[in-house]
């Protein structure tokens with residue numbers, strides 16, 4: 001029966017009984033998928049254990065699935081780790097397309113408009129930058145790994161928006177969240193993700209995380225979110241909503257007052273989970289975008305000089321770059337695009353799943369199939385991008401040096417119904433923070449250092465691409 005069903009599905013390598021093609025889901029499997037596409041075409045099927053997986057490796061396939069058949073392809077996979085992480089799928093990022101998801105998404109988008117609008121975001125970014133620049137001046141001339149500083153910088157833009165708090169490096173909460181983030185990246189999938197019926201087994205012998213390991217990983221983070229929600233509830237004043245947490249509490253209060261049905265999607269757990277989504281969505285991504293940015297700029301001093309010279313001309317050195325400077329600094333904008341093209345943070349986006357039996361390119365795609373859009377393949381397709389492996393911001397400029405319209409194939413935020421709701425904030429944030437850093441410092445590699453490693457760390461079960469640790473020397477430009 002399975003063979004008849006699979007016969008109508010996209011082609012792919014032979015799946016072994018029980019294990020399927022699990023060996024192909026190791027390391028940087030977005031790269032393995034590019035090789036498989038050469039044999040099986042840009043849409044192919046695999047089996048991860050007992051789960052059907054379809055991989056999309058071209059712009060046309062991604063457009064058909066995520067844009068044209070958006071509802072059918074807007075589910076999320078189910079699995080043990082996601083159940084634990086989301087306290088039973090009560091968040092937004094990992095629930096299926098549903099009325100609850102729509103309600104959460106509407107709330108998140110309106111909250112981002114309210115608390116992370118251009119001017120508010122810019123003020124927060126500038127405060128965070130002033131603080132970080134002060135700290136970085138103290139380590140100028142030394143070879144340093146900026147990881148912790150970058151995390152703090154981004155946290156101090158996102159956390160005031162979400163929770164109304166800012167951190168110092170030595171704050172216990174900052175250190176807890178920073179450690180959680182690092183551990184989350186390194187987390188492998190438990191056996192229960194691949195074989196749902198085996199989730200109860202103790203996985204220790206197989207060197208996979210157990211349910212308890214996952215719970216232990218999540219506890220400090222969810223505990224922090226819970227404390228924040230509790231504190232906000234105590235201080236809550238409907239006439240003075242301060243941040244996204246207040247916004248969510250207010251939505252819950254209104255739903256209760258109106259006796260609205262959607263209170264079922266706004267329980268205390270939903271509330272904690274949705275603010276956790278925005279916190280993680282806003283921090284994990286932008287920190288890695290900045291880490292990639294500094295790595296690429298240090299490796300390409302000629303690009304760095306051009307960005308700095310453009311900012312000197314359009315902004316000067318007496319104030320930080322503002323969002324209104326974007327139009328006058330197309331090279332800096334183009335550099336942000338090139339960073340997000342090459343330093344793609346979610347090479348396979350977040351995994352999607354089909355909500356119903358559907359089709360793609362004439363192939364049958366059964367309900368519940370996991371769908372992986374290989375954004376990495378699109379961002380490195382030599383047919384779309386000339387010299388895709390070179391860092392060259394000029395590719396986003398026309399002959400007169402103006403930005404060209406963003407090519408559809410550049411989709412670091414994915415596309416369609418589930419595309420990142422924080423895209424505007426992510427782009428603005430990356431521009432302001434990268435611009436502010438390059439305006440103040442020149443980043444170079446320590447003398448005598450071997451050529452830097454541009455390959456990403458093999459972390460997060462292949463779903464997250466962060467640069468391997470590196471050090472840079474900072475020269476203060478003032």
Ligand code: HEM
Nearest residue numbers: 093281282285346349350412413414418419420422425426
């Ligand atoms: C450079 C910055 C960012 C990048 C590259 C990025 C990328 C992505 C990607 C690829 C997805 C998956 C979309 C899909 O499933 O098709 C996503 C989802 C999401 N992002 Fe972002 N993101 C960034 C910034 C942000 C920010 C600033 C926020 C909020 C403050 C945010 C919140 C979210 C949320 C909540 C989702 C889940 C959406 C859903 O499932 O409906 N992201 N992001």
